[in-house]
Amino acid sequence: MIKKNYDLIVIGGGPAGLAAALSAYDNGVTDILILEREESAGGILKQCIHNGFGLTRFKESMTGPEYAARFIDEVQKRNIFIATGTTALSLTADKAVTAISAEEGVFTVTGKAVVLAMGCRERSKGALNIPGTRPAGIFSAGTAQKFVNIKGYLPGKEVVILGSGDIGLIMARRMTLEGAKVHAVCEIMPYSSGLKRNIVQCLDDFGIPLYLNHTITKIEGKERVTGVVISRVDENKKPVPGTEKHICCDTVLFSVGLIPENELSKKAGVEISPRTKGAVVYQSRETSVPGIFACGNVLQVHDLVDFVSEESELAGKCAAELIRNGAREKRSVNVLNGEHISYVCPQRLDLNREERVKLFFRVGNTFSDCKIVVESGGVRLIEKKKKIAVPGEMETVSLSKETLARIKGDVTVRLEV
Amino acid sequence: MYQVIVIGGGVIGGALLRELTKYCLNVCLLEKSADVCMGQSRANSGIVHAGFDAKPGTLKAKFNVSGNRMMETLCKQLGVKYENNGSLVVAFDEEQKKTLEELKARGEANGVTGLHIVDGERLRVMEKNISDRAVAALVAPTGGIVCPYELTIACIGNAMDNGAALYTNFEVVRAEKTQSGYKVYSAKGECVEGEIVVNCAGAGGGEVAKAFQDESIEIKGRKGEYILLDQECGNFASHTLFFTPTEKGKGILVSPTVDRNILLGPTAQGCDKDDNTTTQQGLAEIVQKANEMCKRVPLFHAITSFCGVRTYTDKHDFIIEESKTAENLIHVVGIESPGLTSAPAIAKYVVEEIVGKKIALTPNKNFNGRRTADHFFHRLTDEEKSELIRKDPAYGNVVCRCEQITEGEIVRAVHANPPATTVDAVKRRTRAGMGRCQGGFCMPSVAEILSRELGVPLEKVNKSDEGSYLVTGVTK
Structure with a gap:
């Protein structure tokens, strides 16, 4: 039976929500409710049956379900309640969550703090305005992954993939292993947004061609996809006439980016960053609405779940602090994106907090022999040389207690090339 | 017989x-x-036209105005969303302003009520995102929108x-x-x-x-391509915004839909009657025209593009x-x-x-013109929803998270009149898959529900017509 009030409500039982709940518990807040829309916890990890999870955190290679199981086990040991099959419908700035489930009907619970951990969704084919028909056989890579890994069905046999995000690369290999032929992976950018290791292990090892600077310019087929036309694009991403190439296929997978799912956050009035499409947060991962925290892919799309866990533990710990000690006054400065930086998270620093801060950011293009610079009030706080910086791999830089003490006004992160 | x-x-x-x-x-x-x-x-603008466009004396003029007057009542009886949001025909120069006067006179001859012309200043109060170049508009208060x-x-x-x-x-x-x-x-x-x-x-x-x-x-066929924007920008426009018509037709419009999306389109290109493919040129034209009509068009919120064929005779x-x-x-x-x-x-x-x-028409005493709305669940109070979930727990299971559509609604659509037997049919009745992720999350679940309710294997569940299968078979 779900109570009316909890100290902490965590929305989402994926890797972010589980880690945040565990961390809050271990920091003294035990009255926790996790809301999970699916039938079991674990989030997207449930369908990520490939390995490579946990290398950073546990120094071993696990599958997605194995990685999730570690956290689920710990949650169960602590008797933290996960309301599964329960979808949060709305959230207010007063931290009242209205949710729906088969067991409870429509109900409202209120927390002293809320952690947003809803994850992200895939950008759909529709967002790209690709000309042609709308037959069956067009899937986002994650949908195809769900069909194959959860439902046990093969969505198609002759495949073209648009976008070289990690899920697209993983699915190129997965479909191949299931007997499908992957004819091409097209990437509109001059570089892949996926991890290097995935390009090697999922494409190169299987002889699947990656076409950089290419996009799909037409989808054909009435009932089911029968083919696509791919074209090279110029520096403005416009298709170059005369470069069209026809490929027969029955399936098109889209792996064209992930978007944090912040519909609930917006209902609560949480300020959203146009860059990350996630909440604007302090280093504690508290959003612009006091007592509402955000972590994991709902905040910024991470490359590795290991970082999701790390970020979520921080959010859980800070939420627990707030619940136990009440809100403290903040001394706030902004963290700005300088040259060649597409975003930085957190976007704000509370200088009344003294613990070490890790800034996560992405660069806007591929650079070699560059230098990450963090400055404030004309003073260089940090310089860090990088041999290679690519948009597909998140960068970090740490600000120590001493560095934080030197901050005079807004902080800028930029890249010197 | x-x-x-x-x-x-x-x-x-x-x-x-x-x-x-x-x-x-x-x-x-x-x-x-x-x-x-x-x-x-299936694929048109969903506009309930006021009736100022058609030439007086045509069947179009006759049925447009009378159809407009019947629409609201019909929609109410059937539980269909209808909104009397009003239409604006926007003029961008003095020449077009004259056309507005002609349209107004024509509309009045057709029996359209409430037509009036507003200046640019007033127009900008009515529609905050209208282009700075707009100089006047014909307001048709009886214009509306419906989901076709x-x-x-x-x-x-x-x-x-x-x-x-x-x-x-x-x-x-x-x-x-x-x-x-x-x-x-x-x-x-x-x-x-x-x-x-x-x-x-x-x-x-x-x-x-x-x-x-x-x-x-x-x-004959004429292609009409559209771009649909996310509900998140549903307040971008409140009226249906038309360009001043030319010889070629009413042109591209910007309009809210009853489901609070924003619809941009249609193009008008001669085509085969069954050619509903979108084109690069068509989509580019929509973008260009929308940007002429309005400023700050949130095109990055596009969730899908589609094409309908409008048929006509000579x-x-x-x-x-x-x-x-x-x-x-x-x-x-x-x-x-x-x-x-x-x-x-x-x-x-x-x-x-x-x-x-x-043949003789004897009134059917048992005729009941009312129908439970396909979207009835969303109109219930939280208490009523809980009550229904107690009777049928499937209404507590959200399948489509973007539009918050439950398993109960999908099962109901499969068995209601007319039965939904394909993924797209479920989508058109319940809106599962209509939202910003375009079925990315819910489509496999919808397919499974169809498979279960229809008693057919998943391989036999179609997106739409025969041959539009979703999966080719089971995995190894």
């Missing part, structure tokens, strides 16, 4: 079928696709609730004259027999006529008459814009003035 056979499950066929069930008649609908509403009624497939499905569903029969996957290829009427055959060889046949086959109107040896109908007016060669075959074709608006009025006219002259 049916008294009336309606061919074509679009909004005209649907409205007509429902109108027929108001009388003691045995009627049926023949639809060539796997679901109803698969032609131009919701309306079509509701009409057909309500007609079926009142006894009409539906045959899907029934493509009419041949008809035989009998003593009392016709035997109508499908491509698969099935046969239904009826006294009067009404041809509402839209793009297929010419082929249907030919099946009755009537060569007089030639249907007459450029509705053809609503009995065939000159095939007795008791009634053509209701060439229903171009404002066909959606006109549908309720056309239906009433055809039944009362044409069918009624051929």
